[in-house]
Amino acid sequence: MEATRPTRNYFWRFVVAEVRKIYDFGFPQIASLVMFMAIYLFVIQLFYVEGVAEHWHVRNAYYAVPLLFYATWGKTILIFMFLAAFSVYCVTVESQYGMIRVLCAQPLARWQYVVGKYAAISCHVVLLTASYVLSLFIWATVQAGLRGFTFDQALSLYGFFSRVLIYSLGVSWISVSVALLRRTMISALVTTAFAFFGMALLTMYRSLEFGQYHFVRYYFAAMENLPFPFKWDFPRYPFHMFCLVTLVTCLIFFLPPLLYFHFRDITE
Amino acid sequence: MQAGTLIATASAPPRDFLDVAGIRKSFQGRTVLFDVSFRIARGEIIGFVGPNGAGKSTTMKIVCNLLRPDAGTVQLDGVDLRKEPRLFLSQIGALIESPAFYPSLSAFDHVAYFARLRGCYSAATISATLERVGLAPLSKKKVGEFSTGMKQRLGIALAVLHSPQFLLLDEPMNGLDPVGMVGVRELVRALSRENGVAVLVSSHLLYEVEQVCDRVLFIKDGRLVREKRLSGTTPGQTTGVRLRTGDNARAAELLRETGFAHEIKESADGLECVVAAAELARIPALLVGEDIELYEFTPTRESLESVYISEYGADNKRMIE
Numbered sequence: 001m002e003a004t005r006p007t008r009n010y011f012w013r014f015v016v017a018e019v020r021k022i023y024d025f026g027f028p029q030i031a032s033l034v035m036f037m038a039i040y041l042f043v044i045q046l047f048y049v050e051g052v053a054e055h056w057h058v059r060n061a062y063y064a065v066p067l068l069f070y071a072t073w074g075k076t077i078l079i080f081m082f083l084a085a086f087s088v089y090c091v092t093v094e095s096q097y098g099m100i101r102v103l104c105a106q107p108l109a110r111w112q113y114v115v116g117k118y119a120a121i122s123c124h125v126v127l128l129t130a131s132y133v134l135s136l137f138i139w140a141t142v143q144a145g146l147r148g149f150t151f152d153q154a155l156s157l158y159g160f161f162s163r164v165l166i167y168s169l170g171v172s173w174i175s176v177s178v179a180l181l182r183r184t185m186i187s188a189l190v191t192t193a194f195a196f197f198g199m200a201l202l203t204m205y206r207s208l209e210f211g212q213y214h215f216v217r218y219y220f221a222a223m224e225n226l227p228f229p230f231k232w233d234f235p236r237y238p239f240h241m242f243c244l245v246t247l248v249t250c251l252i253f254f255l256p257p258l259l260y261f262h263f264r265d266i267t268e
Numbered sequence: 269m270q271a272g273t274l275i276a277t278a279s280a281p282p283r284d285f286l287d288v289a290g291i292r293k294s295f296q297g298r299t300v301l302f303d304v305s306f307r308i309a310r311g312e313i314i315g316f317v318g319p320n321g322a323g324k325s326t327t328m329k330i331v332c333n334l335l336r337p338d339a340g341t342v343q344l345d346g347v348d349l350r351k352e353p354r355l356f357l358s359q360i361g362a363l364i365e366s367p368a369f370y371p372s373l374s375a376f377d378h379v380a381y382f383a384r385l386r387g388c389y390s391a392a393t394i395s396a397t398l399e400r401v402g403l404a405p406l407s408k409k410k411v412g413e414f415s416t417g418m419k420q421r422l423g424i425a426l427a428v429l430h431s432p433q434f435l436l437l438d439e440p441m442n443g444l445d446p447v448g449m450v451g452v453r454e455l456v457r458a459l460s461r462e463n464g465v466a467v468l469v470s471s472h473l474l475y476e477v478e479q480v481c482d483r484v485l486f487i488k489d490g491r492l493v494r495e496k497r498l499s500g501t502t503p504g505q506t507t508g509v510r511l512r513t514g515d516n517a518r519a520a521e522l523l524r525e526t527g528f529a530h531e532i533k534e535s536a537d538g539l540e541c542v543v544a545a546a547e548l549a550r551i552p553a554l555l556v557g558e559d560i561e562l563y564e565f566t567p568t569r570e571s572l573e574s575v576y577i578s579e580y581g582a583d584n585k586r587m588i589e
Binding site for chain 2: 010013014016021024025026099101102104105107109263265266
């Protein structure tokens with residue numbers, strides 16, 4: 001019997017199988033539900049405990065969304081931390097449970113495995129972020145209503161949500177990149193935390209030229225002395241620059257694991 | 269020439285399917301495999317035995333592309349693993365060092381995942397695969413609640429799911445109950461017999477290896493040191509036979525004269541002979557033809573365990589001392 005060349009595209013099949021597998025883990029569904037509940041807690045804190053509506057003129061959801069996002073950033077960051085941990089889990093689950101031996105014996109090139117992981121995790125990150133911004137919008141609407149909501153405001157909000165999505169993907173991709181260099185969940189989580197701390201430290205060198213810390217600063221926008229990237233209607237931070245900076249940072253993180261994974265022996 | 273190369277080529281099967289040639293592997297400067305070479309024919313079941321750390325799993329990991337050899341080639345039906353890894357891997361199924369699996373997924377989910385990846389997804393295929401390894405009643409149970417034996421069965425299910433042409437099973441009997449062992453043995457035999465699947469099985473359970481394999485490779489300190497054929501005969505192969513006759517002295521003389529016996533040991537109970545395996549069937553007729561009464565004719569086969577002890581017993585003794 002002659003060996004026949006595989007005709008079907010294993011890469012896309014791998015991505016589809018991965019997306020379904022992560023769904024079967026159940027985390028995305030639970031996380032979406034928890035996020036929806038958690039954002040209501042942010043609403044309670046902001047509107048009922050701190051009474052921001054008394055100091056700010058919140059006319060409709062357009063004004064409530066950024067308030068909810070910025071003012072609770074210390075808690076909102078938990079959502080991005082969850083996305084980072086989720087991405088790390090989806091990568092290291094293979095090494096942790098020995099499934100990497102089964103997966104790497106499949107007809108997949110190593111780069112396909114790595115890129116497939118990014119793609120499948122990204123699908124879920126997009127869905128999780130969508131459920132996050134939707135929750136944000138729903139609660140903002142419940143709280144402030146839609147009276148006087150214009151098309152321009154909708155577009156502006158759409159731009160803001162797009163930035164949140166790009167940011168989420170950036171957080172996830174950096175976490176995936178770091179996790180691909182590690183073999184256990186704990187070590188990957190610790191290394192990912194160090195990677196983000198490292199980037200934060202890098203941004204602290206205020207004497208550095210603009211371009212040198214440009215690549216990482218958006219991940220630490222919450223630090224008070226740095227410009228916040230999620231502003232819309234703000235010409236100094238155009239959307240394309242935000243995407244470029246965020247994605248170039250990811251690309252720098254993407255190359256080492258790709259090379260490492262291509263050459264490494266699967267010994268775990 | 270290295271021992272591994274010499275042994276493997278001396279009794280290479282006529283039609284090679286898997287051809288492992290001169291593979292060498294080092295980890296951090298320590299060489300763990302030295303020019304390991306062997307061949308497997310289509311439909312042949314090969315046992316791979318040796319003590320812990322001898323290089324069995326390393327060899328198997330190289331064959332399924334988990335490790336990159338420092339030297340040597342691996343070909344499956346003429347497809348080189350280094351040159352066309354995807355084509356090579358599309359034809360193999362492997363169970364390497366039983367994985368723990370995803371604890372929150374069911375057996376069905378696991379098989380479905382790999383079925384999607386391999387492009388053979390259908391509820392019928394998944395059910396049939398689980399049925400084949402006896403996991404059908406537990407298909408919806410979370411793997412985190414599985415025993416070692418059940419996980420082993422699941423690993424085998426994933427390896428055979430896509431009907432591979434070559435199967436690598438690293439310690440497939442670990443954790444299985446006797447019924448499970450018989451099941452795996454029958455499955456491996458059926459795949460070999462009906463589909464012509466070549467199988468490489470590593471195991472410490474010598475009885476199981478003896479039951480299922482056609483040939484056994486012995487590996488020690490990263491080198492293939494011996495090969496033993498368990499089914500059929502090869503030119504020059506010898507076997508033992510115990511004889512009790514009416515005239516043992518004459519029988520011994522006759523066997524020596526005809527050249528049938530290579531070694532003859534006389535005892536009070538009869539004769540213990542080492543004869544050419546190909547001549548075994550002619551001995552009773554020879555003796556009866558010379559009017560020597562034949563009371564007992566019992567072929568004795570060197571057990572795998574005795575071969576194993578002769579190869580590795582000294583190491584074990586050293587370890588105890």
